[in-house]
Amino acid sequence: SQTIHQWPATLVQPVGSPLSLECTVEGTSNPNLYWYRQAAGRGLQLLFYSVGIGQISSEVPQNLSASRPQDRQFILSSKKLLLSDSGFYLCAWSWGPADTQYFGPGTRLTVL
Amino acid sequence: DAKTTQPPSMDCAEGRAANLPCNHSTISGNEYVYWYRQIHSQGPQYIIHGLKNNETNEMASLIITEDRKSSTLILPHATLRDTAVYYCIVRHSGNTPLVFGKGTRLSVIA
Numbered sequence: 001s002q003t004i005h006q007w008p009a010t011l012v013q014p015v016g017s018p019l020s021l022e023c024t025v026e027g028t029s030n031p032n033l034y035w036y037r038q039a040a041g042r043g044l045q046l047l048f049y050s051v052g053i054g055q056i057s058s059e060v061p062q063n064l065s066a067s068r069p070q071d072r073q074f075i076l077s078s079k080k081l082l083l084s085d086s087g088f089y090l091c092a093w094s095w096g097p098a099d100t101q102y103f104g105p106g107t108r109l110t111v112l
Numbered sequence: 113d114a115k116t117t118q119p120p121s122m123d124c125a126e127g128r129a130a131n132l133p134c135n136h137s138t139i140s141g142n143e144y145v146y147w148y149r150q151i152h153s154q155g156p157q158y159i160i161h162g163l164k165n166n167e168t169n170e171m172a173s174l175i176i177t178e179d180r181k182s183s184t185l186i187l188p189h190a191t192l193r194d195t196a197v198y199y200c201i202v203r204h205s206g207n208t209p210l211v212f213g214k215g216t217r218l219s220v221i222a
Contacts (some may be wrong), residue, residue: 009120034209034210036212043213043215044156044210044212044216045211045212046209046210046211049209050145059209061137087152090155090156092156093209099157100161101158101209101210102158102159103155103156103158104155105154105155106153106154106155108153
Protein backbone atom coordinates (compact mmCIF):
# COMPACT_ATOMS: atom_id res chain seq x y z
CA SER A 1 0.00 0.00 0.00
CA GLN A 2 1.03 3.57 -0.51
CA THR A 3 2.02 5.93 2.29
CA ILE A 4 2.94 9.57 2.35
CA HIS A 5 5.26 11.15 4.88
CA GLN A 6 5.82 14.77 5.82
CA TRP A 7 8.28 16.27 8.24
CA PRO A 8 8.62 17.95 10.47
CA ALA A 9 5.17 17.78 12.00
CA THR A 10 5.52 21.20 13.60
CA LEU A 11 8.00 24.00 13.09
CA VAL A 12 8.55 27.42 14.64
CA GLN A 13 10.81 29.72 12.68
CA PRO A 14 11.79 33.41 12.97
CA VAL A 15 10.95 35.89 10.23
CA GLY A 16 13.69 35.99 7.61
CA SER A 17 14.91 32.46 8.24
CA PRO A 18 15.00 29.78 5.52
CA LEU A 19 12.55 26.91 5.22
CA SER A 20 12.70 23.37 3.94
CA LEU A 21 9.74 20.99 4.22
CA GLU A 22 10.01 17.50 2.87
CA CYS A 23 7.41 15.09 1.53
CA THR A 24 8.04 11.53 0.41
CA VAL A 25 5.73 8.87 -0.98
CA GLU A 26 6.22 5.13 -0.69
CA GLY A 27 4.66 2.30 -2.62
CA THR A 28 4.09 3.96 -5.98
CA SER A 29 6.06 5.19 -8.97
CA ASN A 30 5.80 8.42 -10.93
CA PRO A 31 3.09 9.98 -8.75
CA ASN A 32 1.72 13.47 -9.24
CA LEU A 33 2.71 15.52 -6.20
CA TYR A 34 1.10 18.62 -4.72
CA TRP A 35 1.80 21.24 -2.04
CA TYR A 36 -1.16 23.00 -0.41
CA ARG A 37 -1.30 25.59 2.36
CA GLN A 38 -4.08 26.27 4.81
CA ALA A 39 -3.87 29.52 6.74
CA ALA A 40 -5.61 29.67 10.12
CA GLY A 41 -9.38 29.58 9.64
CA ARG A 42 -9.05 29.53 5.86
CA GLY A 43 -9.48 26.99 3.09
CA LEU A 44 -6.80 24.99 1.32
CA GLN A 45 -4.78 26.81 -1.30
CA LEU A 46 -2.80 24.97 -3.96
CA LEU A 47 0.80 26.19 -4.09
CA PHE A 48 2.67 23.84 -6.43
CA TYR A 49 2.16 20.61 -8.28
CA SER A 50 4.49 18.30 -10.16
CA VAL A 51 3.85 15.60 -12.74
CA GLY A 52 7.46 14.38 -12.86
CA ILE A 53 11.04 14.90 -11.73
CA GLY A 54 12.09 18.50 -12.25
CA GLN A 55 8.61 19.52 -13.46
CA ILE A 56 7.03 22.10 -11.17
CA SER A 57 3.93 24.22 -11.78
CA SER A 58 3.35 27.21 -9.52
CA GLU A 59 -0.16 28.34 -8.77
CA VAL A 60 0.51 31.35 -6.56
CA PRO A 61 3.43 33.80 -6.92
CA GLN A 62 5.16 34.21 -3.57
CA ASN A 63 8.43 33.73 -1.78
CA LEU A 64 8.09 29.96 -1.74
CA SER A 65 9.56 27.49 -4.20
CA ALA A 66 9.28 23.75 -4.77
CA SER A 67 11.61 21.12 -6.12
CA ARG A 68 11.34 17.46 -7.02
CA PRO A 69 14.83 16.00 -6.96
CA GLN A 70 13.63 12.40 -6.98
CA ASP A 71 10.53 10.62 -8.26
CA ARG A 72 8.88 10.32 -4.86
CA GLN A 73 10.31 13.34 -3.10
CA PHE A 74 8.82 16.83 -3.07
CA ILE A 75 10.42 19.72 -1.22
CA LEU A 76 8.97 23.11 -0.32
CA SER A 77 11.48 25.86 0.37
CA SER A 78 11.87 29.51 1.16
CA LYS A 79 14.96 31.67 1.43
CA LYS A 80 13.37 34.17 3.81
CA LEU A 81 10.15 33.46 5.69
CA LEU A 82 7.44 36.07 6.17
CA LEU A 83 4.88 36.24 8.95
CA SER A 84 2.22 35.50 6.34
CA ASP A 85 3.87 32.15 5.57
CA SER A 86 2.48 30.72 8.81
CA GLY A 87 0.00 27.93 8.20
CA PHE A 88 -0.65 24.24 7.77
CA TYR A 89 1.30 22.82 4.83
CA LEU A 90 -0.04 19.69 3.21
CA CYS A 91 1.54 17.43 0.64
CA ALA A 92 -0.60 15.17 -1.53
CA TRP A 93 -0.03 12.53 -4.17
CA SER A 94 -2.09 11.00 -6.93
CA TRP A 95 -1.60 8.48 -9.70
CA GLY A 96 -3.37 6.85 -12.58
CA PRO A 97 -6.53 7.58 -14.55
CA ALA A 98 -8.67 8.22 -11.49
CA ASP A 99 -6.02 10.54 -10.13
CA THR A 100 -7.56 10.63 -6.65
CA GLN A 101 -5.41 12.73 -4.35
CA TYR A 102 -4.29 11.46 -0.96
CA PHE A 103 -2.93 13.82 1.65
CA GLY A 104 -0.12 13.57 4.14
CA PRO A 105 -0.37 14.46 7.84
CA GLY A 106 0.81 18.03 7.28
CA THR A 107 3.37 20.39 8.80
CA ARG A 108 2.19 23.20 11.03
CA LEU A 109 4.52 26.19 10.51
CA THR A 110 4.53 29.21 12.80
CA VAL A 111 6.63 32.19 11.78
CA LEU A 112 7.37 34.59 14.64
CA ASP B 113 -13.55 23.28 -13.02
CA ALA B 114 -17.15 23.93 -12.07
CA LYS B 115 -17.92 25.78 -8.85
CA THR B 116 -19.74 24.08 -5.98
CA THR B 117 -22.08 25.47 -3.35
CA GLN B 118 -22.44 23.87 0.09
CA PRO B 119 -24.18 24.96 3.29
CA PRO B 120 -21.63 26.35 5.76
CA SER B 121 -22.68 24.13 8.63
CA MET B 122 -24.95 21.25 9.61
CA ASP B 123 -25.74 19.30 12.76
CA CYS B 124 -26.54 15.60 12.96
CA ALA B 125 -27.49 13.39 15.88
CA GLU B 126 -25.17 10.52 16.61
CA GLY B 127 -26.36 7.28 15.00
CA ARG B 128 -28.53 9.04 12.46
CA ALA B 129 -27.78 9.46 8.77
CA ALA B 130 -25.96 12.65 7.78
CA ASN B 131 -26.99 13.97 4.39
CA LEU B 132 -24.66 16.64 3.03
CA PRO B 133 -25.87 18.47 -0.08
CA CYS B 134 -23.79 20.05 -2.84
CA ASN B 135 -24.88 22.10 -5.82
CA HIS B 136 -22.76 22.07 -8.98
CA SER B 137 -25.10 23.43 -11.64
CA THR B 138 -22.32 24.27 -14.13
CA ILE B 139 -20.72 20.83 -14.10
CA SER B 140 -19.62 19.59 -17.51
CA GLY B 141 -20.01 16.08 -18.89
CA ASN B 142 -16.50 14.88 -18.12
CA GLU B 143 -16.18 16.35 -14.62
CA TYR B 144 -16.25 14.13 -11.56
CA VAL B 145 -17.73 14.92 -8.14
CA TYR B 146 -15.26 14.30 -5.32
CA TRP B 147 -15.84 14.42 -1.58
CA TYR B 148 -13.13 14.93 1.02
CA ARG B 149 -13.31 15.68 4.71
CA GLN B 150 -10.89 17.35 7.08
CA ILE B 151 -10.91 16.57 10.75
CA HIS B 152 -9.41 19.30 12.91
CA SER B 153 -5.60 19.58 12.58
CA GLN B 154 -5.37 16.72 10.10
CA GLY B 155 -4.88 16.49 6.35
CA PRO B 156 -7.96 16.07 4.13
CA GLN B 157 -9.21 12.52 3.79
CA TYR B 158 -10.62 11.18 0.54
CA ILE B 159 -14.16 9.82 0.94
CA ILE B 160 -15.68 8.99 -2.42
CA HIS B 161 -16.11 10.20 -5.98
CA GLY B 162 -18.44 9.62 -8.91
CA LEU B 163 -19.28 10.68 -12.44
CA LYS B 164 -22.90 9.79 -13.19
CA ASN B 165 -23.92 6.75 -11.20
CA ASN B 166 -24.48 6.57 -7.48
CA GLU B 167 -21.49 5.19 -5.60
CA THR B 168 -21.06 3.46 -2.26
CA ASN B 169 -18.01 2.43 -0.29
CA GLU B 170 -17.22 1.55 3.30
CA MET B 171 -17.32 5.19 4.35
CA ALA B 172 -20.28 6.73 2.57
CA SER B 173 -22.72 6.82 -0.33
CA LEU B 174 -22.79 9.41 -3.08
CA ILE B 175 -26.08 10.19 -4.76
CA ILE B 176 -25.83 12.23 -7.98
CA THR B 177 -29.00 13.62 -9.54
CA GLU B 178 -29.86 12.59 -13.07
CA ASP B 179 -29.04 16.04 -14.46
CA ARG B 180 -25.79 15.97 -12.42
CA LYS B 181 -26.40 19.47 -11.14
CA SER B 182 -26.36 18.41 -7.51
CA SER B 183 -25.27 15.57 -5.28
CA THR B 184 -25.62 14.34 -1.72
CA LEU B 185 -23.05 12.63 0.45
CA ILE B 186 -24.64 10.23 2.91
CA LEU B 187 -22.96 8.99 6.08
CA PRO B 188 -25.40 6.23 7.05
CA HIS B 189 -24.73 6.14 10.80
CA ALA B 190 -22.87 9.24 11.91
CA THR B 191 -20.52 9.00 14.89
CA LEU B 192 -18.78 11.70 16.90
CA ARG B 193 -15.62 10.95 14.91
CA ASP B 194 -17.39 12.09 11.73
CA THR B 195 -17.34 15.68 12.99
CA ALA B 196 -15.30 17.48 10.32
CA VAL B 197 -15.42 19.92 7.42
CA TYR B 198 -16.71 18.18 4.30
CA TYR B 199 -15.64 19.42 0.89
CA CYS B 200 -17.47 18.79 -2.37
CA ILE B 201 -15.18 19.31 -5.36
CA VAL B 202 -15.83 19.07 -9.08
CA ARG B 203 -12.87 18.41 -11.34
CA HIS B 204 -11.71 16.74 -14.50
CA SER B 205 -9.82 13.52 -13.92
CA GLY B 206 -6.16 13.29 -14.75
CA ASN B 207 -3.48 15.61 -13.44
CA THR B 208 -5.77 18.43 -12.42
CA PRO B 209 -5.33 19.80 -8.89
CA LEU B 210 -8.20 19.95 -6.44
CA VAL B 211 -9.78 23.34 -5.80
CA PHE B 212 -11.16 23.46 -2.28
CA GLY B 213 -14.04 25.74 -1.32
CA LYS B 214 -15.18 26.46 2.22
CA GLY B 215 -17.02 23.16 2.67
CA THR B 216 -19.68 22.21 5.20
CA ARG B 217 -18.80 21.96 8.87
CA LEU B 218 -20.65 18.88 10.13
CA SER B 219 -21.12 18.59 13.88
CA VAL B 220 -22.27 15.20 15.14
CA ILE B 221 -24.01 15.62 18.45
CA ALA B 222 -24.35 12.93 21.13
